[in-house]
Amino acid sequence: MPAPSEVAHVRSQLREPWWRRTLREIAVHDFVVFAFLLSLNGAVLATPTGLERSACLLRTGGLFFAFALAIFLVRGRLLRRSWIAALVYRLGIYGVVQVSYFFLKHVLPLVSKTTLDHRLYAFDLTVFHYEPAMAWDRFVNSTSTEWFSFFYFGYFLLMAVHVLPLLFFARRKQIVGEFTFAMIVIFSIGHTLYMAVPGFGPYRAMANAFQHSFPPGTWHELVMSAVHSGGAQMDIFPSLHTAAPTMLALFSYRNRRELPFRYTWHVVTFCTINIIIATMFLRWHYLIDVIVGFVIAVAAVMASRPIVRWEIARRKREGLGDLWPEFSNAPLAGSGSGSEVERGVAAA
DSSP states (O other): OOOHHHHHHHHHHHHSOHHHHHHHHOOHHHHHHHHHHHHHHHHHHTSOOSHHHHHHHHHHHHHHHHHHHHIIIIITTOOSBHHHHHHHHIIIIIIHHHHHHHHHHHHHHHHOSSOOHHHHHHHHHHHTSOOHHHHGGGGOSHHHHHHHHHHHHHHHHHHHHHHHHHHHTOOOHHHHHHHHHHHHHHHHHHHHHHHHSOOOOHHHHTGGGOSOOOOOOHHHHHHHHHHHHHOOSSOOSSOHHHHHHHHHHHHHHHTTTSTTHHHHHHHHHHHHHHHHHHHHHTTSOOHHHHHHHHHHHHHHHHHHHHHHHHHHHHHHHTTOOOSSOOOOSSBOTTSTTOOHHHHHHHHO
16 A cells, blocks of 8 residues: 555645646756747748748648647656657657758748848957868868768767667666757757858858869768758758767766766767867858857756756656656556556545
8 A cells, every 4th residue: 555645645636637737747858849849930920921931830830739749648648658658759859859950941041031141250250360161271172071071971870879779768867868958958949049040151151252162072972962952051050060969979978987978988079079170161150150059068968967857856756757758568657547656545
């Protein structure tokens, strides 16, 4: 039989309205995603009506619907199986933030009619008296182009080998919580700022100012193909090619006593440094884009640990569901026939 204090606590929860309990179940990172999707849809709604606006709203509204459905089903404890809840939650919370990038190629031209390239360039020259994309033009050759193109394209692999295992296979709640919180914050802030500070980057805005063209090469062609086919085009401020790898490097170093980070943090850090340099060498970003991306990453990593610790403790104290539902065949706690304590209350 459950302890009297547990019985009293669960009885008070059972009397609590469903909507209020669902709100208590919502985590900090859920609110971050909500705020991002609200700003995304709000920006589209603020544009003049037309077919282009309707098409964009269909996409961004679909993301909001997927998010709301995940919250409704998982935080509302309506799903019976943990593995189903885990999959729905990951797709509806983390997935919508990542997928939103591919919709930005339609959203950014709609909400941003002007670009700020020349202002960003002028800012770099005024504050830093230096613009890497311009200064490194003299170092462009086949070897340097292929080297940095390899690392720039390798960003996608670096992301995949961290996101997929940690999101779908990791079981350490604190580590999973820190990783997902930092990534969600970085991409939510980054995608929002893309709409506020649009630009094409030096490669297009100042194409005529460069004396050396990039020579053809396998990796450089892959980079150009990826950017033109899936890129958002006006996505320069901040540099997420800086923010995300920086976060991975800091996260790996912080957990360097754990496997596999004990053996990978050196490689991740080396790749991160080269990716950051590549963003400027390949003329995608201004210096200020990179600095802001770096600052966002550092802030997200620093905030992740105390916030996740607080969240896990709160959920344990109030008898709430997991921060990130785990993949298992067990019934989801609080759904269906109820938890062991809830069944004890019913029998009492």
